[in-house]
Amino acid sequence: MKDRKFDLEAFKQDAMNKLKRGEPASGKEGVFQPLLKQMLEEILQAEMDGHMNQQERSSGNRRNGKTSKKVKSTAGEFELETPRDRSGTFEPELVGKRQIIISEELEAKVLRLYSKGVSTRDICELIEDTYGFTLSATTLSGITDRVIPLIREWQQRPLESVYCFVWMDAIHYKVREDGKVVSRAVYNILGVNNKGIKDLLGMYVSENEGARFWLQVLNDLKVRGIEDILISSIDNLKGFKEAIETVFPKTDVQSCIVHQIRNTLKYIPYKDSRAFLVDLRTVYQALTKEEAEYNLDALEVKWGKKYTPVFSSWRNNWEHLSNFFKYPEAIRRIMYTTNTIEGFHRQVRKITKTKGAFTGDMALLKLIYLATQNMIEKWTNPISNWGLVASQLDIIFGERARININSI
Numbered sequence: 001m002k003d004r005k006f007d008l009e010a011f012k013q014d015a016m017n018k019l020k021r022g023e024p025a026s027g028k029e030g031v032f033q034p035l036l037k038q039m040l041e042e043i044l045q046a047e048m049d050g051h052m053n054q055q056e057r058s059s060g061n062r063r064n065g066k067t068s069k070k071v072k073s074t075a076g077e078f079e080l081e082t083p084r085d086r087s088g089t090f091e092p093e094l095v096g097k098r099q100i101i102i103s104e105e106l107e108a109k110v111l112r113l114y115s116k117g118v119s120t121r122d123i124c125e126l127i128e129d130t131y132g133f134t135l136s137a138t139t140l141s142g143i144t145d146r147v148i149p150l151i152r153e154w155q156q157r158p159l160e161s162v163y164c165f166v167w168m169d170a171i172h173y174k175v176r177e178d179g180k181v182v183s184r185a186v187y188n189i190l191g192v193n194n195k196g197i198k199d200l201l202g203m204y205v206s207e208n209e210g211a212r213f214w215l216q217v218l219n220d221l222k223v224r225g226i227e228d229i230l231i232s233s234i235d236n237l238k239g240f241k242e243a244i245e246t247v248f249p250k251t252d253v254q255s256c257i258v259h260q261i262r263n264t265l266k267y268i269p270y271k272d273s274r275a276f277l278v279d280l281r282t283v284y285q286a287l288t289k290e291e292a293e294y295n296l297d298a299l300e301v302k303w304g305k306k307y308t309p310v311f312s313s314w315r316n317n318w319e320h321l322s323n324f325f326k327y328p329e330a331i332r333r334i335m336y337t338t339n340t341i342e343g344f345h346r347q348v349r350k351i352t353k354t355k356g357a358f359t360g361d362m363a364l365l366k367l368i369y370l371a372t373q374n375m376i377e378k379w380t381n382p383i384s385n386w387g388l389v390a391s392q393l394d395i396i397f398g399e400r401a402r403i404n405i406n407s408i
Contacts, residue, residue, distance in 0.1 A: 048083040051090045061087040110143045115370035117351035144366050151369050159201055161227040162402050163191040164393055165334055166201070166251075167341035168217075168234050170209040171348060173364055174357040181357045185209040186368060187217050190341045191229075192334075194403045196382025196390060200344075200372055201226075205361050211239030218247040230397055231331075233338050235259045241320060250400070255320035256338040257284050260313070267310050276303060283314075284336070289325035293318075327396070330388045347375060 052063065066081045082092060113123045120140055170185040187204040202221060206213045214237075229251045234240050241253045261280065268276050279299050286292035296318075300311045314321070324336040334340070351371040358364040383389075387408050394403045 045083055047092050048085070048090060051085065059087075061085050061089065110140065111147070111370065114140075114144055114367065115351070115374055117354050117367070117371070119354055144370075147366055147370060148362065151365060154369070155202065155204075156224070159221065159225040160193050161225060162194050162230070162400070163201070163226060163228075164194055164196075164230045164389075164401060164403075165192040166190070166229045166232045167338050168214065168232065168240075169338050169341045169345065171345045172209075173352070173355075175361060175364055176357050176359055183208060184358075184361065184364060185213075186364065187213065188341060188344070189217065189221065190344055192383055194390075194393075194401055195407075196386035198379045198383060200376055203365070203368065203372070205365055209237065211237060211243045214240055215243040215246065218243060222247055228400055230393065230401060231335050233335050233340075235338060236263065236317060236320075252323060253320060254323045254335045255317055256336075257321060257324075258337045258339060258342075260317065260321055263313065264310050267307055272303075272306075276307075279303070284321075286325075289322050292322060292325060328392050330385055331392055331396075334383070334389065344375070348372065 048063065052061070062085065064084045064086045066083050068079050068081050070079060084090065110123060113126065118126075120137055123140060124137075167190045168187070170187050173184050173186065174181050175184045176182075185206050185208050187202070187206065187209070189201040189203075190198065191201045192198050202217065202224075204213075204217050204220075226248075229244075229248045231252045231254065232244055232248075233254045233256060234244070236255050236259050241255070244251055244253050261277075261284075264280070265273055265277075279302065282295040283292050283299060286295055296311075296314060304311050324332045327335065348368060348371055352367060355367070358367075390401075390403050390408050391405065393401045394405055
């Protein structure tokens with residue numbers, strides 16, 4: 001067998017001389033590249049020694065030379081020699097047969113760049129500038145595919161039994177499918193538990209947004225452990241409220257006031273919009289539901305003949321739009337709009353805005369998952385004014401809220 005001794009002292013002296021001359025420590029032709037290569041090959045030979053046990057030898061299996069492949073690391077790109085056996089049963093653990101990247105640090109860097117919305121082309125250029133080798137699109141996709149099992153695990157993780165507030169909304173993207181560009185809706189559910197901590201409860205991809213798919217989402221949340229949602233804020237999608245009440249019949253559902261205002265402005269020409277909005281504020285900023293209804297009547301007297309469809313919409317949705325009036329101010333501010341989840345979506349769009357159409361549903365899910373995990377890591381403190389809100393929820397909902405007032 002070939003003597004595999006490595007002259008460490010000679011290497012140290014050579015490395016010191018090269019560093020003094022200003023040669024790079026890592027990257028293309030880096031000073032430490034020979035050391036990494038030697039260490040890896042030593043470990044691979046040790047793995048083969050362990051594989052060639054008595055049972056393997058007695059079955060006629062023998063060493064069968066070596067195979068060489070190019071591998072990429074933070075120390076640069078180099079040829080790595082891996083021992084072989086005649087039967088082909090040797091499976092190296094350190095560097096797998098098809099593995100060409102051997103640096104967790106490098107993979108972590110690629111994932112960090114990808115999660116921040118850096119384009120594939122820019123990632124490849126950055127890696128080449130830093131380490132002196134090129135990553136192909138296939139290799140890059142393989143690195144990001146490492147998160148797929150994590151996504152599956154995250155999507156199926158158990159949830160808490162009670163959430164005080166839950167916002168539900170979808171964000172829309174373009175995806176390539178069978179040579180065409182099609183639309184996808186990413187359904188997101190953002191919740192606040194009974195300790196005041198915010199969390200993204202789920203993320204689902206579908207062809208479009210509809211109450212039927214929301215019903216599937218809600219059933220999945222229940223299967224994963226949610227027993228009760230106190231208050232849920234949603235947009236005015238037809239059938240959405242009924243879908244929630246089918247799965248969580250006790251949940252108090254609030255339709256988003258901001259969505260209703262946006263829909264209203266579609267019917268109001270620009271010349272009247274400012275004056276109309278001033279009058280409309282007296283409705284949703286009223287102190288009581290009775291005052292709001294009185295002001296809505298007055299608004300209709302003033303504008304109703306000119307904009308009849310606007311008031312038909314407000315009247316038809318009033319029961320769900322006015323729900324927040326029965327709560328104290330601190331709770332009202334949290335529930336009257338879906339701004340919380342829309343703010344979350346704005347952060348996601350900052351990351352995904354560089355993408356035109358995604359190559360598939362999983363490519364879309366991978367980027368949004370990685371982007372959201374960066375945000376979720378920062379959600380460690382209770383939401384603003386939680387002490388007061390928790391006390392009010394405890395009084396209003398009692399045991400349903402399961403809030404430990406002594407811990408606030």
